[in-house]
Each structure stands twice: as C-alpha cells, then as structure tokens.
Amino acid sequence: MINSLVAYKGKAARIAGQNTHKFELEFADGSTRKVREKDFRFIHPEFTNVNDSCAQADIAILDDFQEETLTLQEITEWLFDEYTAQSAWCTCVLVEDGLYFYWQKDKIYVRPTEQVASIQAKRDAEALEAQTLAHCVDNIANNVFDKQDLAYIQDIEKVALNQSKHAKILTHIGVENTPEAAYKLLLRLKSFEQTFNPYPARHGIPNDVDIDTEMAEVERIDLTHLNSYAIDNADSNDADDAFSVDGDKIWIHIADVSSIVAPGSELDLYAQERASNLYLPDQILHMLPTSITQLCALGLSETSPALSIGFVLSGKEMQDIEVVHSTIKVTNISYDDADKILESNEDLAKIQTLVALHRQYRASNGSMSLNLPRVDVRFKEGQIEISDQASSPSRE
Structure with a gap:
C-alpha cells in the first residue's frame, strides 16, 4: 500500500510508510500524520497529485445500478472510462458530496432518482x-x-x-x-x-373584536320624563351611569349590558377573559365589543335602555329601594359644565345637598376620606400630555 492514494478527512494523501499498527500519511502541504487503517479510505494504488477540478460526469449512465452497491473502481470506470488516481479521486469527491452516492463500508451505494x-x-x-x-x-x-x-x-x-x-x-x-x-x-x-x-x-392582551349583538326584549318602565344626567370627562363618549331626581326619589341609571350579555354566552366569556376596559394613553382596549357601546352607552341615542335603581335618601340610609329595567333620556355633560350649573340647576343642586348630608352622616360614623392625587395621561398628535386631574364639586 506504500505510495497509494488515500483520503483522510476529505483530504488527499500518500501512504509514505507503515509500521505494525499505523500508517504514515503525507499531505500536499508536506505535513504528515500517523493514523490507523480504519481512519482513511483507499482510493488508488498509484499516488499522483490530484485536485477537485473534475470533468462533468454523466450520472445517468448509472441509472441501471440505482439502489445497488458498486466498488469505487467500478463507478470510476463507468463515469470516467478509466480508473486513474485523478478519476478515482473525482469519484471520491462525488461520493463525499452525498447527492448521488454514499459509502457503505468500502463500497458505494447508488441513490435512487427520488x-x-x-x-x-x-x-x-x-x-x-x-x-x-x-x-x-x-x-x-x-x-x-x-x-x-x-x-x-x-x-x-x-x-x-x-x-x-x-x-x-x-x-x-x-x-x-x-x-x-x-x-x-x-x-x-x-x-x-x-x-x-x-x-x-x-402581555397577551388581544385587540378588540366585533361580535354580532342585539338587545334582548324586556319590559321597561318609561322614565323619559325625568332629566337624567351623565357627568364625565369632556372627551368621554361611552357613559355607563347617570342619575335623575324624581321628587324625593333619586334614580341611579346603569347601562343595561346584562340585557345583551347573557350568563355563559360568547359575549360573557369574551368579557371574562378581558376583565375590564384597559385605558392606555393612546387607545382603549374594551372589555366588550365596541358595537355594544352603540346599544348601551347612555346618551348616544335619543333614548337609552338602562338598569335603574330608585331610592329615597334620608341622609342616613336609603329607603323605598326599587330596581327596574327602564328607558331614559340622557343629557351628557362634562365635569366643567356641571360645575357651572351646579347652583342654578334644580336637580343638580338637590343632589349636591343630599350628597353633603350623607357625607356628614358617614363622617359622624367614622368614615375616612382619602384624597389621593390623580392625573390624566393623554397622547395627542404624537405628544404625551400629563396633567393633574382637577378637583371640583361635580367630581365629588
């Protein structure tokens, strides 16, 4: 085997010597290495300097040998017509590439077309x-x-x-x-x-999704003869509560979402997953589809469906409580506008008086009032605006 052409880790080498257990390989750069016989592959009995610049081989000539194994010499002679050190090395390069062939011990397996x-x-x-x-x-x-x-x-x-x-x-x-x-x-x-x-x-918070909604038919008490007020921030358009005064009785009106969102319904599960509206400086992610706002928000239409709680407030406790489905007519006003008419509007003035009496009653019974600072955060025209939330009688 001395002076044979072999392949060691993809490199061509000449067997320069041999002892009992190892062969000495010499590479093109003059370096040598002693290795075991199982670590290199025999290519040709006569060493010559070889290179990887090989002529294009017609692989189709081996179609009849698909899924068979042949020797390196047999494949070389089929592809290049002769078995020389250079042609054998070119076959070795093709086998190492793995596209058409692969080694099975000392033989070569011809891959099928597929x-x-x-x-x-x-x-x-x-x-x-x-x-x-x-x-x-x-x-x-x-x-x-x-x-x-x-x-x-x-x-x-x-x-x-x-x-x-x-x-x-x-x-x-x-x-x-x-x-x-x-x-x-x-x-x-x-x-x-x-x-x-x-x-x-x-945080995995999904965007709003539209779901078809409709208001359930329920019997409602007509309270449209009362002046109902929804007081909120000036830029709010989805009021969910309002109040009105009916003689000695106060009515608190709540947007009647329950007539749309039945327990266990698709909308109910949707709302449970979201838990609440998420108010961000640049957007609002709603607990319920925004289409419900058009149906339920107080004051968006000439009349609004509501769940109304009526009671008489004596200053100490609530009496004559009733809860009804209702139809109301709502006036939406801002806190600033409410402050301006607080004294002149009979309904607002009465509410303010009752609230003051009830606050005194609560204070005399040990209530605690926490006046924590509040801020409004807005994102307008690409700018962040942070301002103190004003304290006013209508907010209290």
Missing part, C-alpha cells in the same frame, strides 16, 4: 434561505427592508412583542433576542411607528 431529487430540493431551499438571509442582513445594515425580507421582519416582530424568544436573523446580526432590542431595531427600520405601543401584545 432520493436525489429530495436531497437536491432540500439543498436548493437551504441555498435560497442563505441568499435571502444575506440579502436581509445587507438591508438591515443600511436601515431598510423590502418584500423579500418580510419573513425575517415578522420573526423580529414576534420577539419584540414577546411572542417568541428567538429570531434567527437577530442572532445572525448580533442583536440580543430580547423584546427591547428587537423593538429598537424595528423602530430603526421604520417597521414600527415611533408611536406604536407594544405592551398590550407583549
């Missing part, structure tokens, strides 16, 4: 992925992206929104796989607007 096609398809896909990855990396380096990069951008978005822990492209460009780092990158690429709020998605 196996070759499957391997080639996988390689093509990997090559395309590598190409698109490189394209995306170049684009990100220039702070841009295009349609070809969308799959990678979506992977980054998932990390930014805490919906995935890893994006291949982030690792490839040396950016941390954290929501904060991914978010900053997307801002830089202008995939996210500067005003985009990622926190609802990061």
Whole structure:
C-alpha cells in the first residue's frame, strides 16, 4: 500500500510508510500524520497529485445500478472510462458530496432518482434561505427592508412583542433576542411607528373584536320624563351611569349590558377573559365589543335602555329601594359644565345637598376620606400630555 492514494478527512494523501499498527500519511502541504487503517479510505494504488477540478460526469449512465452497491473502481470506470488516481479521486469527491452516492463500508451505494431529487430540493431551499438571509442582513445594515425580507421582519416582530424568544436573523446580526432590542431595531427600520405601543401584545392582551349583538326584549318602565344626567370627562363618549331626581326619589341609571350579555354566552366569556376596559394613553382596549357601546352607552341615542335603581335618601340610609329595567333620556355633560350649573340647576343642586348630608352622616360614623392625587395621561398628535386631574364639586 506504500505510495497509494488515500483520503483522510476529505483530504488527499500518500501512504509514505507503515509500521505494525499505523500508517504514515503525507499531505500536499508536506505535513504528515500517523493514523490507523480504519481512519482513511483507499482510493488508488498509484499516488499522483490530484485536485477537485473534475470533468462533468454523466450520472445517468448509472441509472441501471440505482439502489445497488458498486466498488469505487467500478463507478470510476463507468463515469470516467478509466480508473486513474485523478478519476478515482473525482469519484471520491462525488461520493463525499452525498447527492448521488454514499459509502457503505468500502463500497458505494447508488441513490435512487427520488432520493436525489429530495436531497437536491432540500439543498436548493437551504441555498435560497442563505441568499435571502444575506440579502436581509445587507438591508438591515443600511436601515431598510423590502418584500423579500418580510419573513425575517415578522420573526423580529414576534420577539419584540414577546411572542417568541428567538429570531434567527437577530442572532445572525448580533442583536440580543430580547423584546427591547428587537423593538429598537424595528423602530430603526421604520417597521414600527415611533408611536406604536407594544405592551398590550407583549402581555397577551388581544385587540378588540366585533361580535354580532342585539338587545334582548324586556319590559321597561318609561322614565323619559325625568332629566337624567351623565357627568364625565369632556372627551368621554361611552357613559355607563347617570342619575335623575324624581321628587324625593333619586334614580341611579346603569347601562343595561346584562340585557345583551347573557350568563355563559360568547359575549360573557369574551368579557371574562378581558376583565375590564384597559385605558392606555393612546387607545382603549374594551372589555366588550365596541358595537355594544352603540346599544348601551347612555346618551348616544335619543333614548337609552338602562338598569335603574330608585331610592329615597334620608341622609342616613336609603329607603323605598326599587330596581327596574327602564328607558331614559340622557343629557351628557362634562365635569366643567356641571360645575357651572351646579347652583342654578334644580336637580343638580338637590343632589349636591343630599350628597353633603350623607357625607356628614358617614363622617359622624367614622368614615375616612382619602384624597389621593390623580392625573390624566393623554397622547395627542404624537405628544404625551400629563396633567393633574382637577378637583371640583361635580367630581365629588
């Protein structure tokens, strides 16, 4: 075997010597290594300097040998017409590539056509992925992206929104796989607007969903002859409570959501999952579909359905309590407007007097009043506005 051509870990080598247990291999760069016989593969009995620049082989010539095993010499002679050190090495290169052949000990297995096609398809896909990855990396380096990069951008978005822990492209460009780092990158690429709020998605809070709704038919008492007032912030358009005065009786009106959301219904389960409205500086994520607001919010229509609680307040306790489904006519006013007419409006003045008496009664019985600071946070025209919430008689 001395001076034979062998392959060791993909490199051509010459057997330069041999002792009892090992063979000395010499490589093209002059380096040597002593290895066991099982660690190298015999290629040709006569060594010559070989290279990987091989003529194109017609693999189809071996179609009749699919799923069979042949020797290296047999395949070399079929493909290259002769068995030389160079042609044998070219066969070895083809086998090591693994597309058409693979080693079965000292023989070579010829893959069937469908196996070759499957391997080639996988390689093509990997090559395309590598190409698109490189394209995306170049684009990100220039702070841009295009349609070809969308799959990678979506992977980054998932990390930014805490919906995935890893994006291949982030690792490839040396950016941390954290929501904060991914978010900053997307801002830089202008995939996210500067005003985009990622926190609802990061915490798994879904966007509003429209669900078909209708109000159940229930018998209602007509209270439209009363002046009903819904007092709220000036920018509010979904009042859910109001009050009116009927002689000595006070009515508290609540938006009648229960006539739409039946226990155990799809809407009920939807609301249970969300628990409450989430008021953010830039948006409101609603506990119930916004279509319900149009049906239930007080004062949006000429008349509003309500669940009304009527009682007489003596200053100490409530008497003559009744709870009814009702139809009411609501006037929506802001806290500021209510303060302006608090003394001149008979209904508001009466409520203020009763509230003052009831507050005195509660104080005499050891109630505690906590006046904690409150702020209004608004996001307007790209700017964050934070202001103290004014204290006024109508708010109390």
